Amino acid sequence: MLYQPPLPSPYPNLSETELLARIHAARKSLGEEVVILTHHYQRPEVVPLGDAIGDSLKLAQFAASQTRAKYIVFCGVHFMAESADILKTGNQVVILPDLGAGCDMADMADVDMVSKAWDDIVPVVGEENIIPVTYVNCTAALKAFVGLKGGIVCTSTNAQKIITWAFQQRKRIIFFPDQHLGRNTCYKMGIPLPEMRIWDPALVQGGLSKEDIVSTRVFLWKGHCPVHLQFTSQQVDALRVKYPNIQIIVHPECDISVVEKSDFSGSTEYIVKMVSDSPAGTHWGVATEANLVARLAKENPDKTVESVNRFKCLCSTMNRIDLKHLSWTLDNIVAGTPQNIISVSEPTRSFAKQALLRMLQMS
Ligand code: 13P
Ligand code: SF4
Numbered sequence: 186m187l188y189q190p191p192l193p194s195p196y197p198n199l200s201e202t203e204l205l206a207r208i209h210a211a212r213k214s215l216g217e218e219v220v221i222l223t224h225h226y227q228r229p230e231v232v233p234l235g236d237a238i239g240d241s242l243k244l245a246q247f248a249a250s251q252t253r254a255k256y257i258v259f260c261g262v263h264f265m266a267e268s269a270d271i272l273k274t275g276n277q278v279v280i281l282p283d284l285g286a287g288c289d290m291a292d293m294a295d296v297d298m299v300s301k302a303w304d305d306i307v308p309v310v311g312e313e314n315i316i317p318v319t320y321v322n323c324t325a326a327l328k329a330f331v332g333l334k335g336g337i338v339c340t341s342t343n344a345q346k347i348i349t350w351a352f353q354q355r356k357r358i359i360f361f362p363d364q365h366l367g368r369n370t371c372y373k374m375g376i377p378l379p380e381m382r383i384w385d386p387a388l389v390q391g392g393l394s395k396e397d398i399v400s401t402r403v404f405l406w407k408g409h410c411p412v413h414l415q416f417t418s419q420q421v422d423a424l425r426v427k428y429p430n431i432q433i434i435v436h437p438e439c440d441i442s443v444v445e446k447s448d449f450s451g452s453t454e455y456i457v458k459m460v461s462d463s464p465a466g467t468h469w470g471v472a473t474e475a476n477l478v479a480r481l482a483k484e485n486p487d488k489t490v491e492s493v494n495r496f497k498c499l500c501s502t503m504n505r506i507d508l509k510h511l512s513w514t515l516d517n518i519v520a521g522t523p524q525n526i527i528s529v530s531e532p533t534r535s536f537a538k539q540a541l542l543r544m545l546q547m548s
Contacts, residue, residue, distance in 0.1 A: 186287035196509045204508040211515035220254040224261035225453040226474040226503040240454035242340040248272045260506045262288045266527040267325040279527045282510035293408035294362030296326040298386040309398045316355040320363045329533040332540035341452040344370040362408030369437045369444045413438035415498040416472040421446045424470045435472035475499045
């Protein structure tokens with residue numbers, strides 16, 4: 186995670202009303218020079234300020250297609266801003282309002298550890314028999330590694346399609362950094378659990394014997410989302426006992442025991458659509474980040490929407506982006522001194538772009 190210095194005066198002491206007034210004034214003066222992208226997990230006061238609101242795939246597609254604005258202000262986390270910078274079509278400047286907005290899961294797959302794993306596996310199975318696939322929640326350096334090896338990026342929306350493609354290329358895959366999205370998707374595709382093995386980068390040879398490596402079809406990097414692992418199958422059971430008609434919808438970053446007990450699983454955009462399109466009176470138990478669950482409850486007053494975990498599960502890094510940082514960011518653009526520019530350098534950019542474009546061409 187990068188360090189974000191404290192904001193200068195007056196931002197820390199401004200009220201929400203003052204901040205919103207400043208944000209609207211800055212946007213007016215910038216006009217079409219700026220677009221704001223907001224991920225579904227952003228704070229409730231930040232989400233409506235987005236010109237586009239969506240999941241990782243939708244926002245990446247937006248960044249890849251928009252040509253109008255000079256500045257793309259990304260209200261999300263660091264890997265999303267990096268992807269926007271890699272995919273932008275011109276000389277746009279991508280800005281992350283708080284540099285501390287990282288992703289714990291992305292930090293779990295360091296590219297040097299990934300290279301070491303590759304160097305351990307490839308001599309055993311042969312490079313022609315394995316392809317790397319990475320969830321978009323990873324560093325640009327890891328996307329570049331994957332691009333260089335002929336692999337591909339996926340999101341929670343298109344994971345099944347992308348993994349199907351990967352298996353058409355080679356016999357085995359290694360999936361980074363989220364073991365849960367990898368396992369849940371491959372299991373849905375009919376791959377038996379014993380043919381998937383965890384690669385633990387802290388252990389010699391990932392914790393696997395040569396025989397294990399040879400008999401593995403899916404290597405799952407030992408990474409996870411700390412937010413989504415707070416949901417358990419016991420919580421799902423308890424809700425079903427209490428409310429027999431409840432429908433459970435979960436994000437595929439949850440453990441397989443939760444996903445297998447759910448009625449539906451999919452990306453944040455899928456969850457939003459499913460709940461919004463459901464009939465009045467429907468009752469939903471949702472296993473994903475707290476800001477999104479609270480927003481769904483508010484935007485669907487004719488339905489009951491609650492978190493599967495009653496203590497709620499906040500993504501603290503997503504939550505770092507607030508009106509204070511957004512106001513400071515926009516004022517700096519107006520002043521001609523943009524801060525927090527996210528710029529991926531070569532050759533990382535080109536190789537990462539190959540892996541991202543392979544995905545976008547299939548989406
Ligand atoms: P989505 O692509 O479903 O929005 O997921 C992003 C994410 O970080 C979920 O934790
Ligand atoms: Fe990363 Fe999990 Fe936060 Fe999503 S919810 S940004 S995977 S830490």
